[in-house]
Amino acid sequence: MKIEREIRNDHIARIEGKAGVVVELGDEITAKINVTEGPRFFEMITRGKTYEDAATICSRICSFCSVPHKLTAVAVAEDALGVEVSEQTTILRDMLYFGNMVESHALHLYLFVAPDYLGYPSAFAMAEKYPQLMKHGLELKSYGAMVQSILGSREIHPENAVVGGFGKLPEKSDMERILKSGTEALQAAVATVDFFAEYEYPTHIDLPRNHLAIRPHRGYSVYGDGISASDGFSFDIEKYREFIQEEVVPHSFAKHSRYRESPFMVGALSRLINNSPLLDGTAKELLSTYRSLLREDNCFANNFAQAIEMVYFIEKINEMAERLTVKKEERVQPEASEGKGYAVTEAPRGLLIYEMELENGRVASLNVITPTAMFLPMMEVDVRNMAKGMWESGYKDPDLIGNKVEMTIRAYDPCISCSVHVVRL
Amino acid sequence: MSDTMKPKVGIHGLTSCYGCQLRMASVQEILRVAQRFDIEYWSMLSSDGTIRHVDIAFVEGSVTTMADEEELKAIRENADVLVAVGSCAIHGGVQGMIFGEEYRKVFGEIYGNCTMDFEAKIAEPIHKFVKVDHNLPGCPPEEDEIMYYLATFAMGSYPEEKDYPVCAECRRNGYPCVLIERGEPCLGPLVVAGCGARCPGHNIACFGCRGPVPHGVAWFDSLARTFREKGMEKEEIKARMEIFGRQYEKMNEMIEKVFEHED
Numbered sequence: 001m002k003i004e005r006e007i008r009n010d011h012i013a014r015i016e017g018k019a020g021v022v023v024e025l026g027d028e029i030t031a032k033i034n035v036t037e038g039p040r041f042f043e044m045i046t047r048g049k050t051y052e053d054a055a056t057i058c059s060r061i062c063s064f065c066s067v068p069h070k071l072t073a074v075a076v077a078e079d080a081l082g083v084e085v086s087e088q089t090t091i092l093r094d095m096l097y098f099g100n101m102v103e104s105h106a107l108h109l110y111l112f113v114a115p116d117y118l119g120y121p122s123a124f125a126m127a128e129k130y131p132q133l134m135k136h137g138l139e140l141k142s143y144g145a146m147v148q149s150i151l152g153s154r155e156i157h158p159e160n161a162v163v164g165g166f167g168k169l170p171e172k173s174d175m176e177r178i179l180k181s182g183t184e185a186l187q188a189a190v191a192t193v194d195f196f197a198e199y200e201y202p203t204h205i206d207l208p209r210n211h212l213a214i215r216p217h218r219g220y221s222v223y224g225d226g227i228s229a230s231d232g233f234s235f236d237i238e239k240y241r242e243f244i245q246e247e248v249v250p251h252s253f254a255k256h257s258r259y260r261e262s263p264f265m266v267g268a269l270s271r272l273i274n275n276s277p278l279l280d281g282t283a284k285e286l287l288s289t290y291r292s293l294l295r296e297d298n299c300f301a302n303n304f305a306q307a308i309e310m311v312y313f314i315e316k317i318n319e320m321a322e323r324l325t326v327k328k329e330e331r332v333q334p335e336a337s338e339g340k341g342y343a344v345t346e347a348p349r350g351l352l353i354y355e356m357e358l359e360n361g362r363v364a365s366l367n368v369i370t371p372t373a374m375f376l377p378m379m380e381v382d383v384r385n386m387a388k389g390m391w392e393s394g395y396k397d398p399d400l401i402g403n404k405v406e407m408t409i410r411a412y413d414p415c416i417s418c419s420v421h422v423v424r425l
Numbered sequence: 426m427s428d429t430m431k432p433k434v435g436i437h438g439l440t441s442c443y444g445c446q447l448r449m450a451s452v453q454e455i456l457r458v459a460q461r462f463d464i465e466y467w468s469m470l471s472s473d474g475t476i477r478h479v480d481i482a483f484v485e486g487s488v489t490t491m492a493d494e495e496e497l498k499a500i501r502e503n504a505d506v507l508v509a510v511g512s513c514a515i516h517g518g519v520q521g522m523i524f525g526e527e528y529r530k531v532f533g534e535i536y537g538n539c540t541m542d543f544e545a546k547i548a549e550p551i552h553k554f555v556k557v558d559h560n561l562p563g564c565p566p567e568e569d570e571i572m573y574y575l576a577t578f579a580m581g582s583y584p585e586e587k588d589y590p591v592c593a594e595c596r597r598n599g600y601p602c603v604l605i606e607r608g609e610p611c612l613g614p615l616v617v618a619g620c621g622a623r624c625p626g627h628n629i630a631c632f633g634c635r636g637p638v639p640h641g642v643a644w645f646d647s648l649a650r651t652f653r654e655k656g657m658e659k660e661e662i663k664a665r666m667e668i669f670g671r672q673y674e675k676m677n678e679m680i681e682k683v684f685e686h687e688d
Contacts, residue, residue: 038489
């Protein structure tokens with residue numbers, strides 16, 4: 001293979017965690033996402049820990065997704081021990097999880113992605129020229145952070161969410177605070193949809209693909225009991241190993257996943273592709289207005305999908321805060337101390353799978369598959385096609401191609417800290 | 426203060442959950458903070474920046490790869506003042522639990538015979554590799570502490586680290602004692618204050634995320650004795666205390682001593 005040009009960035013800016021990209025251009029074209037962040041062995045360090053301590057450790061897998069990791073680790077322990085939580089706990093967990101979705105999407109869209117679209121190196125540089133846009137971004141971020149602080153005790157690493165319920169329940173005044181900021185946040189989210197709807201998706205990377213998303217319990221939820229694919233197939237979470245394979249590749253401390261032997265996509269776009277009939281309210285209206293933007297074959301549609309989701313999740317948080325009268329209740333204490341459990345939820349970046357075995361109330365084994373580990377191979381395909389498309393259309397400037405390559409990577413909202421831990425042994 | 430006198434800062438991440446940088450990015454007054462400093466490097470937020478001379482460098486994360494070690498040394502060479510931010514940078518973080526011989530075994534189990542393109546190593550705190558001038562503790566640090574550290578630097582002064590345990594704040598807030606009154610294995614007596622005893626305030630035993638109190642006065646032995654009196658086994662005590670304290674030099678020795686003397 002003759003290499004005419006190499007595009008190399010050892011440390012991609014404006015993503016969560018540390019990864020690099022190498023694209024070789026010539027008579028053949030290759031692309032590799034190098035995941036260089038060191039492994040942290042979460043499946044090992046949780047061994048022998050109590051399920052409570054294990055769940056608290058798991059939230060440290062990633063700060064952007066600390067709520068999803070904590071709540072999924074809690075859910076898997078509850079599944080293993082046969083714990084049934086109250087309706088109130090279910091509602092409060094949804095609110096907490098949705099709060100994380102809003103904050104995470106806002107951080108991604110405003111701090112990581114928007115500077116690309118407007119031609120700035122950072123959101124700080126963009127703030128002076130686009131104060132209203134930054135105001136919306138910070139409002140949404142603060143709103144999500146507030147919901148998580150109220151229900152989870154803080155915005156990163158939510159110690160208040162525990163097996164069986166919550167350490168401390170919110171007060172009526174807390175619900176009022178959430179409601180009070182809800183209106184403004186919703187307006188900011190709608191403006192976000194309008195902003196991202198204005199940008200045309202880059203060409204060269206249109207490619208049909210499989211989208212995997214949760215089979216939700218109720219409505220357009222983040223909790224569910226199985227996974228459905230856009231090829232029409234669906235399976236129970238207990239069978240995930242049959243359909244999602246993982247392998248070690250030399251250029252990544254994160255393992256790579258495949259669905260029935262092929263790369264696939266997960267995340268906001270995949271959720272909307274598979275589950276958008278379950279939407280309601282303003283998000284549903286906006287999606288029907290901009291239906292053509294929900295492109296299953298172009299990863300840039302993920303940014304638009306995140307904006308739509310923010311609208312949906314804020315409306316749901318508002319509805320729940322309005323309807324719920326928090327009553328005093330004790331945490332459910334597990335009766336069993338042994339068992340095997342499975343849990344799947346939808347983290348901001350896509351499917352998050354936990355499998356756990358408990359003996360004497362302590363972790364005997366744990367397996368975690370994160371969304372970024374799932375979509376890495378698909379991301380490499382898109383990165384390659386982007387570089388190939390530009391190269392073959394006559395673009396030779398490595399900076400220009402490199403810029404579009406990075407935008408492609410950012411569209412997935414990769415979470416490198418999540419992807420690098422340890423997967424199935 | 427004129428623009429030329431703005432302190433130059435760099436904000437860096439090694440291996441971690443990126444929560445300390447996220448917490449720094451999400452302080453309420455972030456846009457005003459950004460105006461008071463020249464941010465020379467913050468790759469999480471800006472594609473514009475290289476490691477060059479700064480007045481203050483903030484470093485999150487533990488050293489977990491050879492590349493981390495090289496990057497840290499370059500950061501140190503280019504910074505007048507270096508601040509270790511958060512439990513990973515200060516104590517090695519939860520990933521620091523896999524230690525010594527155990528590490529090679531675990532690495533082999535996971536990555537098998539696949540020869541990796543990059544070299545990984547045991548997660549260690551940054552003071553093992555470079556001189557650290559200040560610690561900003563937390564998992565992640567609290568907003569008021571971040572603002573306090575930044576404010577002292579903006580004024581040309583320096584911050585003082587808290588040197589008392591979570592219990593002090595818990596008592597001050599009047600929370601019921603999770604350890605004595607409810608008999609749960611609360612790590613508050615060992616762990617450096619600053620969180621306002623958030624977890625005990627939520628009826629949850631302190632998990633130790635901020636790390637041991639500094640200056641070698643974290644009394645693992647006396648707390649281990651209390652846990653033992655409450656019926657906990659040695660291995661259970663270690664399993665809990667090591668989560669954020671495994672690389673605290675005397676942890677193991679202090680716990681062992683308690684069981685030696687009373688067996």
